[in-house]
Amino acid sequence: MHKTRLFLQAAILMSLLCAFPFAVRAQTQTWAEVKPIMDRRCVVCHSCYDAPCQLKLTSPMGVLRGASKEAVYHTERLEDVQPTRLGIDAQTVPEWQALGFHTVLRGQDGGLLERYLELGHQNPMPTSAPLPAELGLAINRPLVCPTSNEFDAFSAAHPLAGMPYGTAPLAEAEFQALMGWARSGAVLPPTAPDIPDAILAQVADWEVFLNERDLRSQLMSRYLYEHLFLARLHFRGDDPRRFFQLVRSTTPPGAEIDVIATRRPFDDPGAAPFYYRLQQVTETIVHKEHLVYALGPDRMARYQQLFLDPDWTLTDLPPFGDAEGGNPFSTFMQMPARSRYQFLLDDALFFVRSFIRGPVCHGETAVDVIEDRFWVSFLDPEADLSVTDPSYLQEGAAFLELPVSEADAGVLGSLQGFSHKNQVKYLEFRDARYRAAPVYQTGFDYNSIWDGDGTNTNALITVFRHFDNASAMTGFHGGIPETSWVIDFPIFERIYYDLVAGYDVFGRVEHQLSTRLYMDELRMESEDTFLAFMPRDVRPQIHKHWYQGVLAELHTYWHRRRVDDSFPTGISFQTDQPKQEFLLTLLNRGNGLWPVTDPINRCAAEACQSGLPDDVLRELADQTGEWVKYLPDLSVLAVEQGGGETALFTLVHDKAHYNVAFLFDEEARRDPAADVLTILPGLIGSYPNFYFHVRQDQLAPFVMVLKGVRSQSDYMAAVEQFGVRRTSPEFWPLSDRIHDLFQQQKPIQAGIFDLNRYKDPKSGDDPT
Template sequence: MPRTLRNGRLVTYALVAVFGFLVLDQAAAQSNTNRAEDQSASWAEVQDILNHRCVVCHSCYDAPCQLKLTSPNGLLRGASKQAVYHTERLTDAQPTRLGIDAKTVPEWRALGFFSVLPSSDQNDEDGSLMERHLELGRQEPLDANALLPQELGLALDRQLACPTPREFDAYSASNPKAGMPYAAAPLTEDEYQVLITWAQIGALVPPIAPELSDEVQAQIASWEAFLNSPDHRYQLMSRYIYEHLFLARLHFPGTSPRQFFQLVRSTTPPGSEIEVIATRRPFDDPGASPFYYRIQPFDETIVHKDHLVYAFGPERMARYQQLFLEPDWLVTALPAYGEDEGGNPFSTFAEIPARSRYQFLLDDALFFVRSFIRGPVCHGETAVDVIEDRFWVSFLDPDADLSVTDPRFLADGAAFLELPVGALDGRVLGDLQGLSHENQVKYLEFRQTRYRESTAHKTGFGYDAIWDGGGTNPQALITVFRHFDNASAMTGFHGGIPETAWVIDFPVFERIYYDLVAGYDVFGRVEHQLSTRLYMDELRMESEDTFLFFMPPDIRQAMHDTWYQGTLAELHTYWHRRYVDPSFPTGITFDTDTPKQEFLYELLDRGNGLWAITDPINRCDDPACSDDDQTGLRALANQTGEWVRFFPDASLLLIVTEDGSTDLYSVLHDKAHFNVAFLFNEEDRRDPQADVLSILPGVVGSYPNFFFRVRQDQMDSFVTSAIAVRSQEDWMKFVATFGLRRTSPDFWQTSDQVMALFLANNPVQAGVLDLNRYKDPRPDGNPDNN
């Protein structure tokens, strides 16, 4: 912005918080009423630019400098020098959850946040931080289609400067290329002028109050009455529901596809303004005063990486009645709150029938598996390096699960099922991991003894021991993809036959949820974070072992050994007391010499249309599949080769068809490993020669690493050029021909098109994709990190 315009702006504006939105101070507003009204009318335009150019990086807990731009309250809160993700933190951090841990600007300032908007409480005569970051990007734009300057780091763990207004001059002098949008193509002139003008006249945001239809208000009232019944059975049921849905985006079917709500605990009863009770975790004590379960509108921009949709209508309430209230059970006394109770949901909710609790999880298995992924952990390799890059998940049928069918199983085994949420109580990591490992060993011994005494040990598990969704629920089969430091999940079996598969029973399902979601504190210190990861290691192995029970006994050990290759991995399994039981028979008669494939295909065949049996791009033995593949992508999918390792973890491919429309595909790099048994040095356990690509229609994942844009008549060239890549130099030529760099003039237009296609194809589930992990391929780059 020219200096004359900057000096001429009204610096007397101040921002204060009133009902969660921004207003001008009274004196400035009085003298500029007409201008303010004009600017109010343009807020929708400002918000649209923020959503498409800023929220793509500034959302969730991994927003740079904690500057979360998904709502006006995030703008008002500002930025902080304190990072949420800190792998060496020795003490618990103060939580800084937007809308929970502080409500007013002074409260946020007391927690170390500083303003990025025009403010009277800091020296911003040269413009607010937002303006100055935008100006810097305008003054020093990046060259179109060029590699980023080396000083512009993209690593998620890079040291962030987060300059305050007083520090900005020195920061900009040292980092002239670090303007906004950071490390990306510049804003258009119109976008820039809209944001700058809006900031200059006070960054006004009009009152924002979601409009709720009479139907929605009636549903909210009905649900709040249901969840707050004084009956003890209702109270325990409601606590169970809340602890499992506190992250959910509740959606009332039949209403607006973009309107969502949250279930919270409030000090105020239904019919009054909600006052959220701020606790670290959902099972923490809400206090001695009465509290109420309330449903509040979700009024932030919808970001895909934390968008967990859960249908919440009359049919759901009827299902809860059927699951929780129709069975005959009594509450002798409501359980206490606190860390010890939260660390063991099997004792906390022992009065609720296990079948009801397990079926509650199974009904929405995809939602809960996604919650393991889209919960508070939206940053960090160690959060997901406990899993393979792609594996298939099924669930033990409730009638085959002793924890459901034997009333004494959980009563006798609950002592061994305590989770490591106690990492906040002052104990050291060694004690915590030793305790959880010791309990896990005891539980495995207990479980093995009980199953040996059961009918299942005489007959073995047959196909009927795998939950089939009741013939109506497609969530009975799930594919999980890992994308290096994040993951995604979808119903059905996708890609080629995976190296590993899981069978999850009720004790595993519940423990994964309380380990990774309900019991995980993103602000906790290193002991808590590592113990969470190490305990998940145990649960992965337990799920793999249950899968092995379905395989022929004589091949189980050999199959297990392929998952844990290497001397250290063998020692790891020995220390964990992993014992592949050859005495447990299988109830399946296999007809082929590939029992894993035969078993998994049979699970698909039982679906009766719930999910696709074949995967025409990645897995199809029918020659007709090649004829049906109009894109030619089948030549790239599920194939090994030197070229595969150059592809990023998750790319989006846009194919422009002859009629001018665009087809969208996800190209996922399934990285092979000799084992996933350890926290560190993953590169030493990689087996890149076994890497393959899985290619699926639509958007898979929340963090695209790269965009490829190809005309339909170029697809043959795209495929042959990809297969011909043998070096980083070849890869750079491929990227230059078919890819879009962060500095491409078409970068933002393509990002907008992807979002439009995503929203059109799935208006309820779609959300803004995160571009923090978008790559900058370099001639000297590591093929594994392109």
């Protein structure tokens, strides 16, 4: 990473900048003093790839890098572009400027940071009112991204574009602190935080373990790296806010890390020796990319048990590159499939979250392949032929190529052909193998679903979609969902390599679309596996309900999908609601691993008296009604209780669809009359769309007002009574309170929320 070089340059740059005359309005502030303000007022919008103008303020390196006129998210580009990953693709300010970035720090005139702050200070938003019409909040709105020389003309044309953008103003003390820091040279820390000796010793142990030179260890380490390269590695018992990242470095353990920059984790690191290293994460933790994975002696022992203790041999290491990375089944063929599948199952929630919080920070087209809420379970390893029959993957790997394996194909030309060529052949192969297996005589039963081995809560997962992002949690939450998935090893591994390891956010349109189309196939395969557990006579009608409409039927035909009504089920259903019976039975098998009931959304009458506020909120949960469609995708409800306590709830708008079979025109496939609200205690999601703030004695009126909403004007009245607008004086204090509670309740998992999607309710908005 050449951190020493970077911070030496930063120190020189700052000393030069400080030589210019300026007027200091406030006392000089240190980075440590302004960082909490930056995190809560700036990072909430300036983080990840969707940071406006790529101005990522999560670290000193991001401040030094500055801003760019180029957008990372571009759905129409025909060529791959140079990646601009902070800390990877360039190391010094001149290198970043060669990639099109411009400084936001002080030069001969005021720096962009302070000029944006001053513009916001001079032109505050109207208090507790809708934003002026000229201010856009769309995540894909065009951005000007002026340089320092262009800022005067920009500010004259856009006087309301100051920072923080489109919100209540900073408190005067916050404004003066940031301005004092910026005008005194924006001094940044020269070094990363110290690491305790006990943690350094564990880092050293892991680097020894991951860099063993025997062939089996090398292949294991490659497998681990390709699956954990996005992980925030946390040592059990360590400071809850200290994390590390697994990287490939040109330098061995003990030397300064020099990260090898490749587009994807399976790309060739070069001919020179390389080493797996644990690099400390020094950026502010933002929730939308915070994927926690625990390390410790027990984890190392588990890897030994899974990958090194079994009897398998390896004579040559597989090559690197797109073709190999596009088929992990052939790359890692020699490693036991049981070990690889169990590795994924051990931390299934982490990997499902990696599909969501991975390289993508937004994208409606990416997540409209899934329903707004569905339940996920996993085929037990003993029921999965890819695990129990070694010949299955040996013969079937050829059909399991992923789109990235054809990365050099012509633009758009091979998308549909690739999908058919691979997936249709694989489904034919899978069907033939399962028909020839003993399970074809008996069918799958409850034992065919992994139960977490009686100890692992990862066995059942709920996935929520929030329009252009998503979230996941263990257990089954909400009412009985419309769809459910059963994932086996080939599905699990392919989703990971399609959406995470093989996905390039800087790739061209062909890559973006092929990733989405292939995920469409994997969703349908997961649904089909679930249907195999249902009674044969109800499978077609369940599937038809999932894919309503003539176009959806054509989609099913085009993909050559036929609901298999010949494969038997091993379950003797006792009710006429087999989907509900099956899913609730899975919950009851948990022996306390998960709550069997959902006290707010799904609860037997005799067990539903759980006390305020759950009892009151139950009136809103898992119900259809005209009022539901007016709510945003994800709201936070803060309930003030006695003694100064605040209870937090998440209101999730589960939008209903006639089908999720197509990339575009989602509104034409919406069924708002079937929308419901799922209410969860605590916080989920990374992008809250709105805050509601009530006293506990206001809960009943809050519920009554929401259920009475019949128009946008009704919803606006509810917002005025119980909502917290972006422009409200309460906005920032409540946002801080929510972040504080999140960190108190989930000290390891918590991170700064992204407020780019916080809504500005207005009269006439289309709620659907």
